[in-house]
Amino acid sequence: xxAKFNLKNFALLAAVSVACVAVPGVLIKFNVIDGxxxxxxxxxxxxxxxxxxVNIICGMTxxxxxGQAGFMAIGAYACIWFAQVAQLPLPVAVxxxxxxxxxxxxxxxxxxxxxxxxxxxxxxxxxxxILRVIFVNLKSVTGGPNGKxxxxxxxxxxxxxxxxxxxxxxxxxxxxxxxxxxxxxxAILAVREDEIAANSNGISVFRYKMTGFVIAAFVAGxxxxxxxxxxxxxxxxxxxxxxxxxxxxxxxxGGMGSITGSILAAFTLTYLQEFLRFLQEYRLLFYPVxxxxxxxxxxxxxxxxxxxxxxxxxKKITSRRKA
Amino acid sequence: xxxxxxxxxxxxxxxxxxxxYALIALGYTMVYGIVMLINFAHGDIxxxxxxxxxxxxxxxxxxxxxxxxxxxxxxxxxxxxxxVIERLAYRPLRNAPRLNxxxxxxxxxxxLQNGARVLPFVGPNPRxxxxxxxxxxxxxxxxxxxxxxxVIAVSIALMVMLNYVINRTKIGKAMRAVSFDMKAxxxxxxxxxxxxxxxxxxxxxxxxxxxxxxxxxxPQIDPTMGAMPGLKAFVAAVLGGIGSVPGAMLGGYxxxxxxxxxxxxxxxxxxxxxxxxxxxxxxxxKPTGIVGTKVRVKV
Numbered sequence: 073x074x075a076k077f078n079l080k081n082f083a084l085l086a087a088v089s090v091a092c093v094a095v096p097g098v099l100i101k102f103n104v105i106d107g108x109x110x111x112x113x114x115x116x117x118x119x120x121x122x123x124x125x126v127n128i129i130c131g132m133t134x135x136x137x138x139g140q141a142g143f144m145a146i147g148a149y150a151c152i153w154f155a156q157v158a159q160l161p162l163p164v165a166v167x168x169x170x171x172x173x174x175x176x177x178x179x180x181x182x183x184x185x186x187x188x189x190x191x192x193x194x195x196x197x198x199x200x201x202i203l204r205v206i207f208v209n210l211k212s213v214t215g216g217p218n219g220k221x222x223x224x225x226x227x228x229x230x231x232x233x234x235x236x237x238x239x240x241x242x243x244x245x246x247x248x249x250x251x252x253x254x255x256x257x258x259a260i261l262a263v264r265e266d267e268i269a270a271n272s273n274g275i276s277v278f279r280y281k282m283t284g285f286v287i288a289a290f291v292a293g294x295x296x297x298x299x300x301x302x303x304x305x306x307x308x309x310x311x312x313x314x315x316x317x318x319x320x321x322x323x324x325x326g327g328m329g330s331i332t333g334s335i336l337a338a339f340t341l342t343y344l345q346e347f348l349r350f351l352q353e354y355r356l357l358f359y360p361v362x363x364x365x366x367x368x369x370x371x372x373x374x375x376x377x378x379x380x381x382x383x384x385x386x387k388k389i390t391s392r393r394k395a
Numbered sequence: 396x397x398x399x400x401x402x403x404x405x406x407x408x409x410x411x412x413x414x415x416y417a418l419i420a421l422g423y424t425m426v427y428g429i430v431m432l433i434n435f436a437h438g439d440i441x442x443x444x445x446x447x448x449x450x451x452x453x454x455x456x457x458x459x460x461x462x463x464x465x466x467x468x469x470x471x472x473x474x475x476x477x478x479v480i481e482r483l484a485y486r487p488l489r490n491a492p493r494l495n496x497x498x499x500x501x502x503x504x505x506x507l508q509n510g511a512r513v514l515p516f517v518g519p520n521p522r523x524x525x526x527x528x529x530x531x532x533x534x535x536x537x538x539x540x541x542x543x544x545x546v547i548a549v550s551i552a553l554m555v556m557l558n559y560v561i562n563r564t565k566i567g568k569a570m571r572a573v574s575f576d577m578k579a580x581x582x583x584x585x586x587x588x589x590x591x592x593x594x595x596x597x598x599x600x601x602x603x604x605x606x607x608x609x610x611x612x613x614p615q616i617d618p619t620m621g622a623m624p625g626l627k628a629f630v631a632a633v634l635g636g637i638g639s640v641p642g643a644m645l646g647g648y649x650x651x652x653x654x655x656x657x658x659x660x661x662x663x664x665x666x667x668x669x670x671x672x673x674x675x676x677x678x679x680x681k682p683t684g685i686v687g688t689k690v691r692v693k694v
Contacts, residue, residue, distance in 0.1 A: 136494070184675070187682050190433065194633045195678055198671035201626070205668035313626065317501055324498045356509035360502035364484055367499045371491045 081383045088382045089242045093235060101231040110230040116342035117237040118299050121244055123322035123334035125291035130320070131329035132252070133284030134264030135185070136193040139200030141315035143173045143289045145207060147296025148306045149214055152222045155301075162224060166297040173293020174286050181285040185278060200311050207308035219307035227304035237298050244291060245331060251287070260284050264329075325366055327373030332380035337373070398660075400536045405659035406652060411543040411612065413651020414550035418605035419628030420635070420643035421557060422598030428574040428638035429594050431493060435500040436480060437602055438625015439507035442618060443476060444469040444603030445524070445610040446517060452525045462527070462607075466549075469603040477599025478592050485595075486588070511618035524614040546608045553604055554644060557597070561640060566593055574638070627654075630674050636687020645685060650674075 100110040122144060129137045147169040154165035184195045207214045214220055226233045251257045259280045262270040271277050300306050309315070326337030344362070348355035366373075419441060426434045448465035455461035484503050488496045512519045530541045561567040572580040573590045581587045609624055610616050631650040635642025650670055657669040677685065 130494070183679050187678060190637065191633065191678055191682060191684075193433075194630065195675050197626075198630065198674050202668040202671050205665060209664050321498060321501070324494055328494065353509075353513045357506060357513060360505035360509070363502040363505075364499050367491070367495045367502070368487055371488070371495045 084383055084386055089246070093238050093242055097231055097234045100234050107230050110234060112343060112346050113339070114230070114233045114237050114302065116339040117241050118295050118302065119319070119322060119342050120335045120338035121241050121295040121298070122292060122319045123326065123338040124244060124248065124331060125288045125295060126319045126323045127329065127331060127334045128248070128284055128288040128291065130323055132260055132264060133281055135281060135285070136189065137196040138193045138313065138316050138320070139196030140288070140292050140319055142200035142203040142311045143177060143292035144296035144299065144315070145203060145308070145311035146176055147173045147293030148300040148310055149207065149220070150293070151297035151300045152220055152306065153213060156222070162301060166294060169297035170290045170293035173296065174290035177286045177289025178282070181282050185281045185285060197313055200313055200316055204308050204311040207311060214308065217308060219305055221305055222300050223304050224301040226301040233302050237302060240294065240298060244294070248331060256280070256283060321363060325363070325373055327375035327377060329377045330373070330375040330379055333373055333375035336375070336380070401659050404537050405655040407537065407539055407543065409652030409655035410648065411546045412655060413648035414547050415605050415608050415612065415624065416628045416631045416651050417644045417647025418550050418553060418601045418608070419624060420632040420647045421554070421640065422602045423629050423632040424635070424637055424640060424643040425594050425598050427632070429570065429591055430485070430489060432485060432496045432500060433629070435497070436503040436507055437598065438621035438628070439504050440473050440477060440599045440602040440621070441606035441609065441625060442511065442616070442621035443507065444473045444606030445616045445620065446511065447472045447603070448607040448610060449522060449524055449616055457525045457527045466604060466607055469607055470600045473599040473603035474596040477595040481592055481595040508618050517618065519618060521615050521617040524610040524616050526611050526614045542611055546612055549604065549608060553601060557601065560597070566590070570594055627670065630671065633684055634674055634677055636684025639684070639686050642684055642686040
């Protein structure tokens with residue numbers, strides 16, 4: 073791939089991104105896609121943002137975090153607080169909530185990123201559980217175990233919610249792709265591949281792990297801040313271990329380190345859970361069985377480390393036509 | 396004086412809770428020591444054990460004899476299911492990336508939980524676990540219940556037996572060898588598959604006992620009952636240094652005592668948060684757990 077700015081590729085990607093947001097959005101607007109399906113797919117959009125957040129830590133930085141939902145819950149509650157108490161407009165509140173989650177990421181990451189492997193996983197797990205307990209008991213801010221209501225236009229208008237959430241998803245993907253191709257991004261990937269080799273090449277391992285961790289926390293905070301106004305209701309369970317595991321499952325199934333893979337997996341699995349509803353209670357059994365089968369027969373996940381490249385697909389189509 | 400009484404009382408409660416955590420943590424740590432897998436389904440094996448005990452006790456009525464039979468039945472059922480789970484879900488993935496086995500373990504845990512919920516004779520609703528009549532023995536101002544004595548005695552007996560199996564028997568020697576170096580052990584003629592299966596069986600047997608003891612101490616059981624003690628026991632295993640058998644016992648007791656002491660002195664609502672905070676603090680000071688050994692990284 074040439075380093076030069078390629079107008080054709082840029083236009084192609086821009087068209088794909090706009091189409092991803094606009095086409096389903098317009099279909100929702102004119103009720104071609106009914107409200108129920110729209111809600112599932114918009115929720116899948118939030119799940120995809122969370123999957124990207126987990127992927128930044130697990131796939132890009134090479135650390136295992138089991139407490140990512142904790143950052144999401146911080147984002148969700150912070151968004152409500154910024155919008156209701158501080159009276160900020162919603163977009164500002166969302167970004168502020170993401171920043172708050174990032175600050176928490178920095179505070180948690182500072183002592184814990186020195187730990188490695190499973191120990192880091194446990195500490196993040198503990199962090200999520202601690203947050204859940206705090207949210208349950210901090211009744212004045214969080215509404216305690218019954219949760220907190222937050223009604224906005226986003227919960228009522230399916231088309232608006234789709235535009236906002238999937239629009240954010242696209243922006244996150246674009247920013248992340250650019251970041252990964254910067255010197256910071258390359259350094260983070262180097263840390264993932266081999267910490268010792270990266271260290272001896274003058275890359276500060278701790279600093280880049282921290283960078284990855286804080287960015288992931290920010291993205292998770294944004295996802296939470298969108299989740300709160302979209303669902304209109306936040307409970308402390310949002311920070312629980314099971315939630316973090318759900319997002320980890322998207323990443324492993326889609327392929328660790330593959331952003332398009334996590335997005336595909338998030339959309340497929342979110343829809344699958346709804347689709348399997350005709351099985352009633354037995355659906356709860358099918359989902360884990362599918363997980364085990366994928367792990368057994370496709371251990372690297374759907375896409376492995378590769379990305380689904382729209383430019384690549386376009387090239388394939390056009391070259392076939394020429395031949 | 397008053398706070399001293401509370402302290403000793405909570406210490407005894409903590410020892411009783413800690414023995415249960417220690418029993419469960421042993422399963423985590425043995426499996427981790429051998430196949431480097433965080434077996435998230437372990438807590439749900441505990442649930443299977445508790446339900447087996449529930450049916451045995453329900454059929455025979457609570458008495459010391461039926462409690463013994465309940466232990467036996469639960470241990471057999473859990474031991475067998477541990478081996479079956481290992482054979483079907485974990486063995487095909489033994490050489491796969493570690494996250495894959497982790498996700499599989501989570502999936503097995505979901506299958507056990509949701510399977511119990513779907514099965515018509517278990518169902519999603521909580522059930523009352525039949526227990527013996529609680530008798531309190533008063534030693535001065537401090538009360539010890541017969542349940543607590545049973546819990547502590549049974550778990551210490553099981554831990555002594557486990558220690559014997561690991562340190563004095565041939566299969567125990569094989570377990571230590573496999574956990575030290577799986578490839579070298581297999582070159583020495585140790586059947587690695589058999590040892591791993593045995594480890595899973597042993598861990599699940601302990602979880603079965605832990606399940607019945609837990610249900611006796613907190614007599615309400617439901618399909619997700621294993622999640623929280625499982626998570627805490629796992630924390631205990633990491634606290635002691637995951638992979639180390641004495642570490643798991645120590646970690647279990649520390650966690651149990653810490654939890655009851657926070658309940659007694661600080662706040663019962665925050666007790667879960669505080670036990671996790673203790674974990675984080677200990678790991679920050681000693682990153683490999685209390686008795687864990689540091690592995691040197693060589694280039």
